[in-house]
Amino acid sequence: MTENQNKTKLSRHQFLGIAWFGALATLVGEFFAGLLVFIQPNLEGGFGGIVRAGKVEEFLPGSVNLVQAGRFYLVRNGEGGFIAYWQRCTHLGCSVPYEEEQAAFRCPCHGSVFDEHTGEVTGGPAPRPMDIFPIEITDGEVFVDTGNPQERSAFSDDQIAYG
Amino acid sequence: MLRNNPLVQKLVNSSVWKSIFRHGWPDNPLDRSLIMTQNVFLHLHSVKVSKKSLKATYSFGLGLLTTFSFLELTLTGILLMFYYVPSVERAFVDIVELQTTVPFGQLLRNMHRWGAHLMVIAAVLHMVRVFFTGAYKKPREFNWIVGVILLLLTLGASFTGYLLPWDQLSFWAITVGTSIAGYAPVIGPPMQKILLGGAEVGQESLVRFYALHVMVIPTFLLLLISIHLWRVRKDGGMAASEISDENEAA
Incomplete structure (x- = not known):
């Protein structure tokens, strides 16, 4: 058991830190990707059609x-x-x-x-x-x-x- | 004097006053400092400033002038929002009505317009002053960058506000302005499309420019102005004292 733990390079603390940061970065990335799609103009109908x-x-x-x-x-x-x-x-x-x-x-x-x-x-x-x-x-x-x-x-x- | 007035005594000793202000009467250096450091607005400013930096011809008060024109523009801008509707049917009519039938409307609009010109001019001159006094040098490099972003935001606020009166000048100025943006490599064409909300200046452009002008840009301006002023203090106040000391030594 202790041998196994020693072999792991990543501590539980570090893993949770990376997981949190990764989740946060994904969320922010999704927000900006969504924002970019959201502000694209709709050109159908009237002028532009x-x-x-x-x-x-x-x-x-x-x-x-x-x-x-x-x-x-x-x-x-x-x-x-x-x-x-x-x-x-x-x-x-x-x-x-x-x-x-x-x-x-x-x-x-x-x-x-x-x-x-x-x-x-x-x-x-x-x-x-x-x-x-x-x-x-x-x-x-x-x-x-x-x-x-x-x-x-x-x-x-x-x-x-x-x- | 004021402090000995029994009414003032009663006020500053009341539990309400003491719950808001956690420092004593400012008749000693500590309480004078606490006035600044314990107030969220005043703490942006230094507790003490160098006597040399107070010389009017060192800074010409250009940064302050820019800040105060921003506050004036915020105030008059909020008041203008009570009468202005950003639609192509109403925008121009609303501006004419504001100038002709609303009490002080003409004054308000002109204050907003001339204030905007003043803010751009003051910001540019402030930048020139900082450059020529060498106040952008270490340890103030970061604040110079914040200042450059602030200048761009100021120009952005000016540009987006230009369209809102929805007259011929606005329309063609924004047509030409966004076309210039379209010449930028790679990001130009999509940026132009996103700004206009369509193939040409229209209702979508008016709403987009309005949202940018009254909400997005002022929010970032307020945030960055706060950081900018706070960093002046954190970076050791104005650069005046250090530079003149060097000159005297040489």
């Missing part, structure tokens, strides 16, 4: 249309293809107004300019083209998934959606 923009024929080829509910511009090119730009400047997040006479989006905060047809940066501090939202066209209606903004480094033809 799928927004119905309207029927295909409502948008003339070559037009720029602001869809306020989804915070995006639905741009239809001359061939009838759609692209949806998030209205948010890629520099620091200001809303970008459309300026018809310049055929461009110009940010009032720090002067970034984006091309109407591609969303690419033509001036100012913005680091990348305007983010786009995926477009789904079903039964002649345009649906835009605003919960899934796509960052891109340049414009390419496969970003255009056709009905």
